Amino acid sequence: MQRLKIDDIIYNSEINSSEDYIFDVSDEKAIKLNLNLGNNVNSNLYINLLNTNSFEFNFKLETNSKMNIFMFNQNECDTKVFINANMDTYSDLNLSFAEFNDKAIEVNCNVLLNGEYATACINSATLANCNKKYTINCTHHDKNTSSTFNNYAVLLESGDLYIDATGKINAGCSGSKSHQTTKALTFSQQKQAVIFPQLLIDENDVEASHAMTLGRIDDEQMYYLQTRGISEKMATELITIGYLMPILENIHDSSVKEQYQKIVESCVNNIC
Amino acid sequence: MSSLKIVDLHVQIQGKQILKGVDLQVNENEIHALMGPNGNGKSTLLAAIMGNPKYTVTKGEIIFDGQNVLEMSVDQRARAGLFLGMQYPQEISGVTNSDFLRAAINSRLEKPVSLFSFIKEMEKTIKDLEMKPDLAHRFLNEGFSGGEKKRNEIVQMKMLKPTIAMLDEIDSGLDVDALKIVANAVVDMQKTTNLGLLVVSHYERFYQLLKPTHAHVLIDGKIVTSGGIELVEKIDSDGYDWLYKQFNIETIKKAVVVSNTLGSCAVSKKV
Numbered sequence: 001m002q003r004l005k006i007d008d009i010i011y012n013s014e015i016n017s018s019e020d021y022i023f024d025v026s027d028e029k030a031i032k033l034n035l036n037l038g039n040n041v042n043s044n045l046y047i048n049l050l051n052t053n054s055f056e057f058n059f060k061l062e063t064n065s066k067m068n069i070f071m072f073n074q075n076e077c078d079t080k081v082f083i084n085a086n087m088d089t090y091s092d093l094n095l096s097f098a099e100f101n102d103k104a105i106e107v108n109c110n111v112l113l114n115g116e117y118a119t120a121c122i123n124s125a126t127l128a129n130c131n132k133k134y135t136i137n138c139t140h141h142d143k144n145t146s147s148t149f150n151n152y153a154v155l156l157e158s159g160d161l162y163i164d165a166t167g168k169i170n171a172g173c174s175g176s177k178s179h180q181t182t183k184a185l186t187f188s189q190q191k192q193a194v195i196f197p198q199l200l201i202d203e204n205d206v207e208a209s210h211a212m213t214l215g216r217i218d219d220e221q222m223y224y225l226q227t228r229g230i231s232e233k234m235a236t237e238l239i240t241i242g243y244l245m246p247i248l249e250n251i252h253d254s255s256v257k258e259q260y261q262k263i264v265e266s267c268v269n270n271i272c
Numbered sequence: 273m274s275s276l277k278i279v280d281l282h283v284q285i286q287g288k289q290i291l292k293g294v295d296l297q298v299n300e301n302e303i304h305a306l307m308g309p310n311g312n313g314k315s316t317l318l319a320a321i322m323g324n325p326k327y328t329v330t331k332g333e334i335i336f337d338g339q340n341v342l343e344m345s346v347d348q349r350a351r352a353g354l355f356l357g358m359q360y361p362q363e364i365s366g367v368t369n370s371d372f373l374r375a376a377i378n379s380r381l382e383k384p385v386s387l388f389s390f391i392k393e394m395e396k397t398i399k400d401l402e403m404k405p406d407l408a409h410r411f412l413n414e415g416f417s418g419g420e421k422k423r424n425e426i427v428q429m430k431m432l433k434p435t436i437a438m439l440d441e442i443d444s445g446l447d448v449d450a451l452k453i454v455a456n457a458v459v460d461m462q463k464t465t466n467l468g469l470l471v472v473s474h475y476e477r478f479y480q481l482l483k484p485t486h487a488h489v490l491i492d493g494k495i496v497t498s499g500g501i502e503l504v505e506k507i508d509s510d511g512y513d514w515l516y517k518q519f520n521i522e523t524i525k526k527a528v529v530v531s532n533t534l535g536s537c538a539v540s541k542k543v
Contacts, residue, residue: 219325224362227322228376228428229350238375242366242411 001253006031020044020253030054037091042066044252049073049081056082061091063115070251072260073099074267081107089115089142096123096250098260100267104131111138113145113176121148125247127240128159128193129271139168144175152247153193154240155186156271161193166200167208174205182212185243187236236272241265274300274337274353274435274468276321281332283313283320290316292493293332298436301466305479305504308490309512314472315359317490318438322356323349336436351380353435357425357442363413369424370394370408373431380432397430400460402453418445426457436468443478455481476508491521 001020007027015021016038023045025031031052037043039062049055052075061067065088073079087093099105111120126132138147149165167178178201184193197210217239225235245264251257276298283291290313298304308314320327321334323346334341341349364372373394378384391408398407401423413421422442429437439458443451459482461467473479479487479501487503488495491512496519497503506514515521 218362221362221364223324223346224358224364225372226346227350227356227358228372228432229347229379230372230376231347231379234375234379238367238371239364242364242368242371246366 006033010034014038015041015043018042020046022046022048022256024048024050025052025055026050027052030056032056033058035059037061037065037067040064043068045069046251046253046256047071049075049079051076052079053077054080054082056084058084060086061088061093061118063088064090066092068094068250068252070096070098070256070260072263073097073103073105074101074263075103075105076101078104079106081105081109083107083109083111085109085111085120087111087113087115087118087120090117091115091119093118093120094123094250095120096125096247098125098244098247098264099132100125100127100244100264100271102129102271106133107135109134109136111136111147113138113140113147114142115145116142117144117146118142119146121150123150123247123250124152125244126151126153126161127156127244127268127271128153128161129156130158131160133162134164136163136165137168138166138178139170140173140176140178141170143173145169145173146177147179148177149180149182149197151180151182151195152244153182153184154243155184155188155191155193156236157188157191159186159188159191161191162195163193164196164198166196166198167210168200169203169206169208171202173203176203177207179208180210180212182210182214183243184212184214185239186214186216188216233272237268240268240272244268274466276341276354276436276468276470277333277335278317278321279333279335281317281320281334282330283316283327284330285316285327289330290327290493291320294490294493294495296470296488296495298468298470300435300468301462302486303462303469303471303482303484305482305484305487305501306470306472306490307474307487307504307507312491313493314490315440318356318440318470318472321349321438322346322354347379350376350432350434355429355432355434355437357422357429357437357439359440359442359444361413361421361425363411363416365411365414367412368409369412369427372412373428376428376432393431394427397427400430400457401427402450403427419447419450422446423450423454426454430457430461433465434467436470438470438472440472441474442471443473443475451478452481458482476504479504489515491515491519496521 003022006023006025010032012034014036155161169176180197182197197212199208278296281294488498
């Protein structure tokens with residue numbers, strides 16, 4: 001696996017062989033990463049947002065390419081993230097966005113399924129104890145394309161969470177599928193998440209669904225954990241980790257996964 | 273010697289008085305059977321001792337090893353050595369049994385338990401309770417059968433090693449074989465650790481396996497009589513009616529059932 005530090009304002013890269021990369025985005029300025037994944041290439045990409053106030057990530061998946069992207073926000077400052085993806089025929093994208101830090105973020109993600117049988121799965125896990133805003137759009141421009149959203153969030157006392165997730169299937173894109181699952185759990189007495197799961201369908205021959213659950217932690221569950229000697233803080237941590245940690249299942253490299261797991265546990269311990 | 277002492281305990285829920293002056297002392301190495309008709313306060317007593325926030329103690333004292341339990345939070349009570357095996361254990365998705373139990377054990381220790389010794393003990397306990405080996409990796413009580421949930425309560429009790437344990441209808445939902453496994457595990461732990469037990473059950477069969485040293489009957493928020501195993505046997509054969517008569521307890525009158533009809537709507541008329 002190659003590890004690259006991205007601290008140029010604009011960084012362009014072509015990936016034409018099936019290799020894995022870790023990108024550390026770590027300068028206090030706006031960074032733009034442009035990436036092209038060649039035909040038939042299969043790659044895993046781990047992007048650590050370490051200290052950047054704005055990150056724009058534009059990428060293209062060419063025909064029959066497959067990319068698993070895990071973006072981990074560990075920023076020490078508030079940040080804005082722009083993700084723009086273009087996907088050709090038979091390309092396959094698994095994009096995961098995880099953040100457990102205490103800094104505000106605004107994410108704008110646009111995925112265009114331009115070629116037939118292009119497939120995108122977009123996952124997020126968010127621990128919100130400040131402002132976190134996501135706008136995620138996936139637009140189907142060709143037949144038999146498929147998109148899946150899995151958004152999980154835990155909202156703490158000072159958190160404000162906004163998720164606007166839209167799956168759009170254009171006219172003529174028959175055989176396409178768009179499915180969304182959003183789950184938000186709140187420990188806050190005052191705050192609630194604002195979530196818009198939207199489906200804009202302009203074609204009859206499609207499969208589409210959206211499911212959303214939003215609710216406060218059950219008092220009986222907290223009581224049960226406490227009857228075993230677990231404090232309220234520790235119970236919150238346990239439930240939060242249980243709720244959000246599954247995002248790490250999208251990491252294929254065991255050493256990266258183990259490293260991220262420790263960071264997640266430490267972040268949750270600090271914030272909860 | 274560890275002891276749990278309850279003095280003149282009055283407890284209410286949503287303004288309704290459930291316990292009306294309970295006095296009871298459970299010492300280590302004693303097994304107390306707590307019996308009584310449904311809805312008379314047995315589970316309320318156990319929940320109040322554990323500190324369930326739904327219940328309000330309006331009068332009385334709970335003293336555990338010289339400490340005022342009523343001034344302690346739920347988790348402090350557990351760490352002090354109290355345990356409540358629940359009638360309806362909660363399901364918690366995403367939290368595995370092993371993570372949960374490790375966190376619970378570590379909450380009692382200054383230095384975290386080593387992973388090796390934790391796994392070793394958990395595997396042994398799971399085997400003792402004849403549960404499936406994958407229990408440790410399953411989410412807490414999620415998808416468990418009623419019997420598995422009850423056995424998992426005993427797994428937790430054995431791992432957490434309380435001084436006084438309260439078991440609330442832990443035998444309900446267990447088949448005959450599982451009942452023996454649970455009873456044997458409880459008795460084994462009681463003998464090896466001098467555990468004090470307060471056990472709520474409706475069934476003599478479970479008490480015969482546990483062999484309680486004391487038995488009490490709770491009716492209308494008070495302990496009306498106490499004794500030994502012979503009291504359990506008498507209730508099993510004669511029920512509670514003799515107690516109502518002997519102690520002149522007024523039975524709850526059945527509410528007059530008023531049937532509501534839809535009136536003439538949908539009623540066919542004779543022509």
